[in-house]
Amino acid sequence: MKNARAWGKRLLWWWFWATVSLLCLAAGVGIWMQREHLVLNQSTCEPLGLYRLIGNPYPLHDGELVEVELPDPITHPAVAEGLRDHWFPQNQPWIKQIGALPGQTVTLSRQGVWVDGRYLPNSRVNRRTPGGRSAIIHYPFGTYHLKSGQVWLYAPGNYAFDSSYYGPVSQGHILQAAQPYWIIPGSQFWLQKGD
Template sequence: MTLTKLALIRHRPQWRRLIPVAFTGAVIASAVVAWNHGDWRLNLSPSEPMGLWSVQPYQVDDPPHVGEIVTLCPHLPSGYNYSWLGRDQVSNTCPGGGTPYIKTIVAGPGDVVHEDRHGVTINGVPLPDSRPLPFTTSKPQLALPQWRGTITLKAGQYWAYGAGDPRFSFDSRYWGPFSRTQIRSIAHPIAVFKYLYRPHITN
């Protein structure tokens, strides 16, 4: 083989090597869409462990309990810009097209919840990393609603918490307790991992 032919072979376009990569990416994207429209959910929010979850329809006659992980559609306070939340393509969306949140129930009927600017306590016990943020970590930074006060949860009321990376979870700290009628499904982790979110905000 001459040096000229060898040089041509070495410089031959390598685009064909990208075909398997592109095909694999298309298959994964299709699978994600299928999961999100069935009994599976791909969670990309660090507020709960990221990865693949199984979601089963919530039975209204079966009360949820503390420690259970659910997807829910809470009523968000009016007067705030929620464009930073985005819109994932999932089935069983919230009214208005929002994506149901995956959150852990940390308090239920009879529990006393207190929140101030320092964080949340439940029956006097502090929730780890529950100090609320005044602004989003998105750019531009937007004001977040702030729930404040003390409440004894009534029948059918619960408190949501992002147990993955709670420092940046958008949960009951910002919109208060939720009702069991706002629960969409019960979620179970299948293949997940915890991710510590590190926002990059420059003033």
């Protein structure tokens, strides 16, 4: 009986110190990421991994990686749907590419996105979530001429949630320029596209 109690006590202490150690490690990693200006991308928009935020992104350039603020769910039904159905966490940083700038023409169709006649790779619009569980709202198909202050956000990953679903956004949604720090190349294509 004494041996069982002693063993139980040791196990409890081991569990306590393991928990404290993990919490300290998590805090240390969090402090390091904050100091290094790193964010973790867990979405299928861009490769999984860490991205360094490098400050002011202006002037913007086609293809540039940026951290963006979530568009307003009140004016963007696809964003409201994604939040409601938990397709993405509300407080996760969004890393996207600049797909088109003011003055450029974007054509959106079921087959994908063209900017000034140039096709953006892997931009076909998904109609259903992974596994076909739910229909996805997308931005109306058509041709759009971006006005001053508007940008079209693009992400090449399978099941990327970009302007194809919520339309052009204000440049004010762009927070910082970003660059890959440590990523898993090709991870944005792990989920296979359905119909």
